Amino acid sequence: MKSxxxxxxxxxxxxxxxxxxxxxxxxxxVRNNEKELQDHLCEQVTSALNNETIKSYIGNWEIDKN
Structure with missing residues (x-):
């Protein structure tokens, strides 16, 4: 992200x-069902939100799994 x-x-x-x-x-x-897609997305987003570079841009965020 450049400015x-x-x-x-x-x-x-x-x-x-x-x-x-x-x-x-x-x-x-490509996954077999919606749950697998949701789990994959959750893993990817959680990993990104824990990345220090991304945190430096947006701060601390968490996924509400409810």
Missing amino acids: NYLNPLTKKQQVISILSALSNCNQGT
């Missing part, structure tokens, strides 16, 4: 951009 002094990204723009990208983690993924 420059002429057009810096706001924190809100960083959050929206990264969460939007994470919502597409299952694109191109």
Whole structure:
């Protein structure tokens, strides 16, 4: 995610951009059923949200599994 002094990204723009990208983690993924897709997405997003670089852009986020 790049910004420059002429057009810096706001924190809100960083959050929206990264969460939007994470919502597409299952694109191109083939699984046997909806539960497997959901589990895969949860694993991918959880891993990303625990990544220190991503945390530096958007802060700490957790998935509500309810």
